[in-house]
Amino acid sequence: MAGIYIHIPFCKQKCSYCDFFSTANLNLRDKIIQAIAKEISLRKDYLLHQDIKTIYFGGGTPSLLNEEEFSILFNELYASFDLSHVQEITIEANPDDLDQNYIQILRHFPFNRLSVGFQTSNDKTLKLFMRRNISEDTIYAIRNCREAGYENISLDLIYGWPDEQMDDLMKDLDVLLSLNPQHVSAYHLTYEEKTSLYNKVKRGLLSPVDENLSVAFYHTIVERLKAEGIIQYEISNFAIPGFESKHNSSYWQSIPYLGVGPSAHSFNLNSRSWNPNDINSYIKKIDDGEVGTITEILNSREKYNDFILTRLRTVQGINLHELKNVHGSILYNYCLSMASPHLQQGRIVLEKDYLRLTQNGVFLSDSIISDLLSID
């Protein structure tokens, strides 16, 4: 089993909180699409002998692609891979791209899952986020998608934005749930360096939300979604059972994936590699018939760290039996001894051979995971 991730590195404008690799300069658009298509062909052996189960168009803004550009990429995918085992093909989309005409274009391609940036229903905050849409656009977009027959829609929610109160979150959840998503990804707002929101906080123009309120928001989201049958399966991800993201679940289960496009990462069990996050160098390398990836061979300690990092984010947690079998007794015992203080303080729990975060531990997940990692 394996997945393919395609990074479309352009956006019409940069959102104020986003540090994903993308550019609002669309001049090189044609060359980028040609280069990505060529990279698909150059790297067709990366996942040799693995059945491709998922394809994910992320970015950036894949919903800026037109019919011809999708055709170029899909033609190359079909030419380079056996896609007969693919179960899920996702496209990330911005609400203001999803008018009826555009959705008809999408219907010409085998997408069966849409991931749409809802973010919030608060128009003032959407403006602060420098999103291109207002809340009404999202409602209209999802209605269009439903009418066109899409039955697997994921919505991204951002919570913990400046001045957000519990009433605001409740309203966001009301609006979001009225759109009947099969899947929700809920992310606490973070202020990433080099983003314009980060600079505003640095200059004292915005204040991050109070930490206690953040925790209350998180618990409210978990419970409210659960009451609607949308169950948490990873720290930030929730789904109606059966609609969990197959592609993202692969990341948490150490399933190999090929990432193409500028800045995309790949993983094949024994190594990780990543493409340049510079569009010109990316295009130049591919034009020269080279793959510009940097590759890091994983040693046993790094494989253990990847295992901890990915598994502890899931609701199921770390399978201790698998940990011992795959990573050996020394790292197994190391993990248990480092987990011990967190077990005593109720941040993680050991149940039926699984070590998992409790709801109280989720907000400390970064430091708990870091304690369990093996450092040189």
Ligand code: SF4
């Ligand atoms: S959030 Fe999405 S649309 Fe906004 S800049 Fe980032 S990648 Fe582009």
